[in-house]
Amino acid sequence: MNTEILIQAIINGIMVGGIYAMIGMSLNMIFGVMKIVNFCQGELLMVSMYITYLFYSELGMEPFVAIPLVAVIMFGVGALIQSTMITRSIKEDGDQNVLFLTCCLGIFLSNTALLLFKSDYRTAESVFSNKVVSLGSMNISVPKLLGFVALCVTTVLIFLMLYYTKIGKQIRATSQNAIGAQVTGIRTKVVYACTYGLGAAIAGIAGACLMSYYYVYPAVGNIYGTRSFIVVTMGGLGSVVGAFFGGIGLGIMETVGSVIVGAAFKDTLVFIVFILILVIKENLNIRRRKG
Amino acid sequence: MADNYFQVDKINVKYGDIQVLWDVSFEAAKGEIIALVGSNGAGKSTSVKAASGLVKTCGGRIVFDGQEITGGNCRSFIDHGIILCPEGRQLFPQMTVLENLEMGACSKEAEAKKKDTIEKIYTWFPKLKERAKQMAGTLSGGEQQMVAFSRGMMGLPKLLLMDEPSLGLAPTIVDDIFRIAKRVSQESGLTIVLVEQDVRKALKLANRGYVLENGVINIQGTAQELLNNEEVKKAYLGI
Ligand SMILES: Nc1ncnc2c1ncn2[C@@H]1O[C@H](COP(=O)(O)OP(=O)(O)O)[C@@H](O)[C@H]1O
Ligand SMILES: [Mg+2]
Numbered sequence: 192m193n194t195e196i197l198i199q200a201i202i203n204g205i206m207v208g209g210i211y212a213m214i215g216m217s218l219n220m221i222f223g224v225m226k227i228v229n230f231c232q233g234e235l236l237m238v239s240m241y242i243t244y245l246f247y248s249e250l251g252m253e254p255f256v257a258i259p260l261v262a263v264i265m266f267g268v269g270a271l272i273q274s275t276m277i278t279r280s281i282k283e284d285g286d287q288n289v290l291f292l293t294c295c296l297g298i299f300l301s302n303t304a305l306l307l308f309k310s311d312y313r314t315a316e317s318v319f320s321n322k323v324v325s326l327g328s329m330n331i332s333v334p335k336l337l338g339f340v341a342l343c344v345t346t347v348l349i350f351l352m353l354y355y356t357k358i359g360k361q362i363r364a365t366s367q368n369a370i371g372a373q374v375t376g377i378r379t380k381v382v383y384a385c386t387y388g389l390g391a392a393i394a395g396i397a398g399a400c401l402m403s404y405y406y407v408y409p410a411v412g413n414i415y416g417t418r419s420f421i422v423v424t425m426g427g428l429g430s431v432v433g434a435f436f437g438g439i440g441l442g443i444m445e446t447v448g449s450v451i452v453g454a455a456f457k458d459t460l461v462f463i464v465f466i467l468i469l470v471i472k473e474n475l476n477i478r479r480r481k482g
Numbered sequence: 483m484a485d486n487y488f489q490v491d492k493i494n495v496k497y498g499d500i501q502v503l504w505d506v507s508f509e510a511a512k513g514e515i516i517a518l519v520g521s522n523g524a525g526k527s528t529s530v531k532a533a534s535g536l537v538k539t540c541g542g543r544i545v546f547d548g549q550e551i552t553g554g555n556c557r558s559f560i561d562h563g564i565i566l567c568p569e570g571r572q573l574f575p576q577m578t579v580l581e582n583l584e585m586g587a588c589s590k591e592a593e594a595k596k597k598d599t600i601e602k603i604y605t606w607f608p609k610l611k612e613r614a615k616q617m618a619g620t621l622s623g624g625e626q627q628m629v630a631f632s633r634g635m636m637g638l639p640k641l642l643l644m645d646e647p648s649l650g651l652a653p654t655i656v657d658d659i660f661r662i663a664k665r666v667s668q669e670s671g672l673t674i675v676l677v678e679q680d681v682r683k684a685l686k687l688a689n690r691g692y693v694l695e696n697g698v699i700n701i702q703g704t705a706q707e708l709l710n711n712e713e714v715k716k717a718y719l720g721i
Binding site: 361364368374376377 | 556560577633
């Protein structure tokens with residue numbers, strides 16, 4: 192294997208990883224604030240891909256142009272899911288309810304998609320689809336590059352929001368101490384609805400980007416849902432920055448892995464590494480607790 | 483005696499099926515400082531949580547400044563001017579001292595007067611000015627308690643409920659905070675409900691006190707009456 196192929200693989204990995212990073216970030220945002228693991232994050236991505244697809248097929252809208260629209264719609268969907276269902280399922284008697292709820296919601300969403308769109312693969316043509324920029328001997332797919340740019344912009348915007356806006360500060364405060372938030376008059380219900388909405392909106396941005404070079408089908412959320420858990424395990428549950436690097440790490444692992452072991456085994460490789468990380472992390476934790 | 487400025491009237495509180503408060507009543511006049519004392523698990527925290535809207539009551543009334551406010555949530559109590567400094571301080575550890583203070587300015591009025599209030603707080607606790615840019619989680623326990631008290635004051639409360647501010651702190655720091663609380667109360671008519679396990683400590687600050695035992699108030703009276711009460715002496719003062 193020569194270095195050129197390796198570098199190309201790494202570049203591709205970073206681009207692919209952008210989507211993983213976004214979906215991991217959205218998962219971590221929700222976990223960080225609400226302490227719930229959202230099992231339907233992949234399905235939210237699927238829904239936003241279909242929304243992007245509909246904008247394209249009905250209105251001829253370019254997927255990248257649809258990003259802000261999809262993000263806003265998904266924010267609304269997320270806020271609605273949180274304030275009508277999830278908030279009711281969180282009771283003092285444990286978290287299993289939320290777990291079941293988000294799981295079932297995922298199944299419900301993918302089956303609704305199956306009912307509405309059948310199991311066909313659908314694509315949305317972007318003006319950038321199949322375009323490539325060349326850097327010396329390296330080729331970068333333009334839609335993937337734009338997706339990566341969208342990830343960077345999203346990440347920066349999230350940070351600006353969290354540190355400089357009122358609702359952002361309230362979200363941080365609530366994630367750090369929910370009782371402290373209540374006694375300082377923060378409407379935690381609003382904060383939770385916004386947080387879940389933001390998580391869904393980030394998934395929406397990822398979905399719109401993904402739609403420009405990938406296809407949507409009702410079970411597409413599975414792939415990304417599973418990946419998002421790998422991302423947050425690598426980057427740390429609850430850490431937005433961790434998810435950024437975890438996502439890109441996973442992307443590189445996949446593309447470099449498929450160069451080394453072949454595309455057919457790349458998933459196997461990813462999961463082996465995932466299990467290794469879990470085992471090693473756990474061992475480190477045990478050692479730290481002892482030491 | 484109290485003129486019913488703040489009146490908690492026969493409230494009951496349950497956590498799930500387990501009832502922890504039975505017909506608990508206490509009241510405070512404007513500018514008065516009262517103490518709720520009792521041993522661990524007696525229901526002191528639950529009482530002030532109920533009195534600040536953090537937990538729901540079942541039965542009973544809470545009246546403040548002539549208005550019945552029973553059944554509201556924490557935010558609506560804050561809008562009436564009732565603020566809780568909760569047990570264990572509950573600061574935002576990854577925010578700076580200044581940010582923690584700013585988070586306390588909840589109402590429009592408090593927001594508008596934020597700068598002045600912070601200046602005033604810095605004169606009470608010069609230490610906090612030095613530490614303004616430091617993360618609250620890295621402060622000592624005493625400094626954290628100063629932040630907790632100050633964060634509460636940032637909301638411009640008319641009634642401040644303080645849940646065990648002395649927990650785990652050196653007596654001199656507790657004296658500092660109590661002294662400032664007393665001064666604010668005298669100067670601006672702030673009403674204070676203080677929760678303490680230590681009866682003697684509590685009655686240094688409070689004019690009157692209520693003794694909670696197993697979710698029921700059995701003994702109440704002025705500081706002097708409580709200090710002379712045989713039962714209190716035996717159970718809480720170790721005499
Ligand atoms: N969130 C809760 N759920 C169930 N029981 C609780 C909860 N909080 C407190 N209790 C119980 O209520 C009783 C009173 O607790 P608390 O008000 O914290 O007492 P204190 O502040 O006087 O130590 C205790 O028996 C405690 O175990
Ligand atoms: Mg207590």
